[in-house]
Amino acid sequence: MPSSDHTSSSGTTIIFWFRRDLRTSDNSGFAAATADATRVVPVFVFDRNFLDDLTDQHDRRVSFIHESVKELRARLRGHGSNLIVLHGDPLQAIPELAEAFDADAVYTNRDYEPYAKLRDDAVARALAKQGRNLRSFKDQVIFEGKEVEKADGEPYRVFTPYKKAWLRRIEEEEFYGSPPDMPHVADLSRLAPASHMQGYGDPWSLKDLGFKESELWLTPGEAAALERLADFIPRMARYKEERDFPQRNVTSGLSVHLRFGTISVRECVRAARAVRSEGAATWLSELIWREFYQMILDRYPFIVNHAFQQQYDRIAWPGSDAHFEAWCEGRTGYPIVDAAMRHFNATGWMHNRLRMIVAMFLTKDLLVDWRRGAEYFAAGLLDFELASNNGGWQWSASTGVDAAPYFRIFNPVLQSRKFDAEGAYIRTWVPELRAFDSRDIHWPADADMLAQREAGCILGEDYPFPIVDHAEQKERAIALFASQD
Ligand SMILES: Cc1cc2nc3c(=O)[nH]c(=O)nc-3n(C[C@H](O)[C@H](O)[C@H](O)COP(=O)(O)OP(=O)(O)OC[C@H]3O[C@@H](n4cnc5c(N)ncnc54)[C@H](O)[C@@H]3O)c2cc1C
Structure with a gap:
């Protein structure tokens, strides 16, 4: 618990809850929090509901997240703020934190996995009991489940027409002046000063979390993700012809960063749309496959354990x-x-x-x-x-x-x-x-x-x-x- 007085006397306090969006750049919910609040208190929770199920102490994902969280915290500290890092059940941790900071609201980015949807509903209910809102934002995808669907409101079940509709929609929205791949820039001057978060200690070590360090084939964190994208852009032209050859270093290797949100999908889509080549169009198609599957999971959650057909x-x-x-x-x-x-x-x-x-x-x-x-x-x-x-x-x-x-x-x-x-x-x-x-x-x-x-x-x-x-x-x-x- 914080040792100094961290509750607000005036202005608006918003807690921003980082999950699978471990970056400050082009983060829609985070940017919205800094636009709406006088003070933004950033938090990350190592979720016991996930971690307790992992049997391998060397789980590479935990190492990746841990390193990325450390980088995020250093970045926030660079702006005079901090990142509160907790280990527990978000259902308790988030409302407790909201109470401790007398926050007006909690902001976060949406997640479409069945567990995450249930968790967020439960957190929203717990916050509502305190008279607070959980506001969630679209960040992980360009278009969510219901934003690209057939004229009759049914989801697409075939990729090619989905992709055509997706591409049409992005162009239409751009034409009307609200390109959905536009960057979301946070106002970092709105971050709560580190002094308001005293008492929340250093980030949990991997050992504290019950894990051991494992070797990773790529560097975690936001800076490394942006570097990886920059490194990939010149290879994009070769992507269509060469992407299927495992020994050639042609694909982006960005899936891990997209998974944990150390890069924004908008950043990737902007990069693909800026390069006018068949390779770039094919790469964009793969990003659309990602959204197609996210839409299918969102609309048909039974597929987790059952055949779609x-x-x-x-x-x-x-x-x-x-x-x-x-x-x-x-x-x-x-x-x-x-x-x-x-x-x-x-x-x-x-x-x-x-x-x-x-x-x-x-x-x-x-x-x-x-x-x-x-x-x-x-x-x-x-x-x-x-x-x-x-x-x-x-x-x-x-x-x-x-x-x-x-x-x-x-x-x-x-x-x-x-x-x-x-x-x-x-x-x-x-x-x-x-x-x-x-x-x-x-x-x-x-x-x-x-x-x-x-x-x-x-x-x-x-x-x-x-x-x-x-x-x-x-x-x-x-x-x-x-x-x-
Ligand atoms: C059996 C099977 C399991 C898979 N499991 C996963 C998984 O757990 N996580 C995952 O991110 N991808 C998964 N994929 C899709 C794909 O293999 C990986 O996204 C891709 O190999 C990642 O490499 P890359 O980042 O270099 O991709 P690139 O070729 O550079 O593509 C760019 C991005 O597009 C997305 N993408 C590419 N191909 C696909 C695809 N077929 N379906 C959905 N999204 C795609 C990824 O986010 C990827 O990072 C799976 C594919 C198969 C056949």
């Missing part, structure tokens, strides 16, 4: 635990799948093309329920985002909205030959295959004994035989789906 919820997936474990550990005998899974296990990252390949492999070759794969990704992805992860899994499993048709099944070996032609990616992550030539590396099962000896890798000893036959499993998968049609 409900007839496929009846499928009894026959895949075995042993196959699921082999997939998790990267020992399926399909080198591109194993490389992607080992890379993922080591870093929490996977390239989009590989996410599609491994997800389709788990569901269509190993016939394992997509929910098990989605859960495995959810536990390990640094950029884990419920809407996109669910969307990507249900796309690959052919159970989702505008999903891959169930009879169009990737051949993992052909995918590997196409997108990792020289096998450079496989060599990086499956070192036992390193010495195979670029013909055999995608399918070492065909390498004769001489080639295996020369490569120093004997199948069945140094690297597994393929655990399933793709052609056979493909037929089984199609039959499984056809039986529900």
Whole structure:
């Protein structure tokens, strides 16, 4: 509790509650708070409801958030203010803080995940009992669930018409003088001085939170996110042609920053719209996919645990635990799948093309329920985002909205030959295959004994035989789906 008198004697005090928007620049709710208040008290809560469920003490997301919160706090301190950092249940922590600061209101940015919606409703009710408002703002997306819908008020269920409507709407709003990707600039002179927040101590250490530091493949925080975007802009022109090749450094790597809001989606959309190239248009499309999936989750929350195409919820997936474990550990005998899974296990990252390949492999070759794969990704992805992860899994499993048709099944070996032609990616992550030539590396099962000896890798000893036959499993998968049609 604060030791000095922090309650306001005059003017308006607003608490700004940071969540998945860990930045000061172009933050709509934060900017609104500084416009409406004489004093803004910034707060972040390490939410026990999330943290207590995480079983891995080295969870990379906690390290990322922790570092980003520290950076945010330093930034606010640079303006003579501070960031109150709490560890607890926001349902208690936020109303208590509002009371302690005699705040007029609490402002925050909206979150569309089912847990977040319930939490925010409960916090709003608790604040209302104190006679205070929780005001929330659109920040995470350009257009929310109901802002881009069909003329009859129904949500779009196919991406291309959604995207066309999304693009039309942004142009219309721009024409009428309110571009939705306009930056929101905060007036930092309205921040409450640090002296008003005394007694709230230093940020919780990872140890205090029950976690340990983990190595991250990218730098957390707002400054690093802006740098990453600046670094990506010159590559945008190549994005359309080269984005599917995992070994080339062409995609932005901004998903983690978008997830935790260390960058604003408006900033990304402005960057894409400022560059007039096919690459930029394709990149913008990916940002629109993100919004499409957020809209779908917002409008159809049942998809968290159920197939969007409900007839496929009846499928009894026959895949075995042993196959699921082999997939998790990267020992399926399909080198591109194993490389992607080992890379993922080591870093929490996977390239989009590989996410599609491994997800389709788990569901269509190993016939394992997509929910098990989605859960495995959810536990390990640094950029884990419920809407996109669910969307990507249900796309690959052919159970989702505008999903891959169930009879169009990737051949993992052909995918590997196409997108990792020289096998450079496989060599990086499956070192036992390193010495195979670029013909055999995608399918070492065909390498004769001489080639295996020369490569120093004997199948069945140094690297597994393929655990399933793709052609056979493909037929089984199609039959499984056809039986529900
Ligand atoms: C099975 C599966 C699971 C996935 N899980 C997630 C997840 O948990 N979190 C996540 O952010 N993305 C997820 N994706 C989408 C995509 O793989 C990642 O967004 C992308 O690989 C991130 O890399 P990037 O930032 O370099 O993307 P870029 O290619 O630079 O794209 C820019 C941004 O657009 C968004 N985006 C790109 N592709 C997609 C897509 N297919 N769907 C939705 N948004 C997209 C991301 O925010 C991304 O940062 C998943 C895809 C699949 C197939």
